[in-house]
Amino acid sequence: MDEQFLKLLKDEYQVVFQKENLLKQAFTHSSYVNEHRYLELTDNERLEFLGDAVLELLVSEYIYCHYQESPEGKLTKLRAAIVCEESLSKFAIECSFDKYVRLGKGEENSNGRKRPALLCDLFESFLGALYLDQGLEAVNRFLQQVVFPKVEAGVFSHEMDHKTALQELLQRNGDIHIEYHLVSEEGPAHDRSFTVEVQAGEKIIGTGIGKSKKLAEQNAACEGILYMQKKSS
Amino acid sequence: MDEQFLKLLKDEYQVVFQKENLLKQAFTHSSYVNEHRYLELTDNERLEFLGDAVLELLVSEYIYCHYQESPEGKLTKLRAAIVCEESLSKFAIECSFDKYVRLGKGEENSNGRKRPALLCDLFESFLGALYLDQGLEAVNRFLQQVVFPKVEAGVFSHEMDHKTALQELLQRNGDIHIEYHLVSEEGPAHDRSFTVEVQAGEKIIGTGIGKSKKLAEQNAACEGILYMQKKSS
Known part of the structure; x- marks a missing residue:
């Protein structure tokens, strides 16, 4: 060899x-x-x-x-x-x-x-x-x-949704409470835009914007995952 | 429980x-x-x-x-x-x-x-x-x-052919020589029948009949497997 x-x-x-x-x-x-x-x-x-x-x-x-x-x-x-x-x-x-x-x-x-x-x-x-x-x-x-x-x-x-993935990621380091807050809701009814923050413990770890509250949460969770990865690397 | x-x-x-x-x-x-x-x-x-x-x-x-x-x-x-x-x-x-x-x-x-x-x-x-x-x-x-x-x-x-299966079975007990002998070939050309014996070491362990030598060998091997299984149980 x-x-x-x-x-x-x-x-x-x-x-x-x-x-x-x-x-x-x-x-x-x-x-x-x-x-x-x-x-x-x-x-x-x-x-x-x-x-x-x-x-x-x-x-x-x-x-x-x-x-x-x-x-x-x-x-x-x-x-x-x-x-x-x-x-x-x-x-x-x-x-x-x-x-x-x-x-x-x-x-x-x-x-x-x-x-x-x-x-x-x-x-x-x-x-x-x-x-x-x-x-x-x-x-x-x-x-x-x-x-x-x-x-x-x-x-x-x-293959998983970001909210689940973030939850899994955080739970590996013990049981951290995760919350999603609606920060703002803007635009006309047919073109609404939602902004959501995700908070892990005391800290805001991501913000997401989307055409529904659900999508905004997914985007916030995605940012949260990236934040946690940077933090641990 | x-x-x-x-x-x-x-x-x-x-x-x-x-x-x-x-x-x-x-x-x-x-x-x-x-x-x-x-x-x-x-x-x-x-x-x-x-x-x-x-x-x-x-x-x-x-x-x-x-x-x-x-x-x-x-x-x-x-x-x-x-x-x-x-x-x-x-x-x-x-x-x-x-x-x-x-x-x-x-x-x-x-x-x-x-x-x-x-x-x-x-x-x-x-x-x-x-x-x-x-x-x-x-x-x-x-x-x-x-x-x-x-x-x-x-x-x-x-899923495997019988000849291979028999070979695998016998090899587990060491290296036993396997031979197939054509015993007889009968009938007219369009309806020929072949008889084959399979020998493991010194012993005949199966006989098979088939329309080709190949099929007769497979059938002999199948009988050989059954014989070996009975022997070991």
């Missing part, structure tokens, strides 16, 4: 494989195996099968624990937004996995290295290999660095 | 919950919660969300390890045959879970206690509760008693 990549895994994510062959397999695309039959390699597809399930469980557990007030339907939506090709391929690129996967020439020439489906499978294969090498807790530690901070920052929360 | 059920879990599956409330929640259907609002109960839907992912991982790992020669596509098919409403609802009944779930009257009267979707969710909720109470290994031990013996017996292997 590329030394630079091993160093990256160690330095960035504190991951050192015991069985380097598993890591190698995770980064071997079927197109590479097909073009190098004499090497008798194994591609990453079985590892992807396993890694997919490992990821599903750890993401499920994370959101089960962090969104204690959300019903199952919302959890399912949020999980689907996290565990999908688009998100996982981005995580793979963020971890530079795209630079180190071994592809056949055909796949390489048709820009396979940038193909979301391939990168998504690669990310899952890596998790599968890490699981076999070091168990569930090691994969969890990796996700705590790569995936969960994004979930916490609300990157996937477009 | 019903004492008889606690005894059943303990005697049959060596399962004793630390947090009995989790078990109670797993056996509380939303229809019951809706009809007893004053009790402020929580239904089993969030536990089902978690249990679904726990089951998916453990089944994936089981078949990943036990079908070492099968490509990802076959593993996926087999997993889908195991983790589906039809199978899981049968497991729930086998464990008598249907007798102990708390339903609302409406659900009860419309025969909800026998509804596969409800029973499937119940099985997954139970696994979710067990996971939260005692971790992944405890759920694995439960599945080793309830689910995996069926997988091993080939109950779900209609």
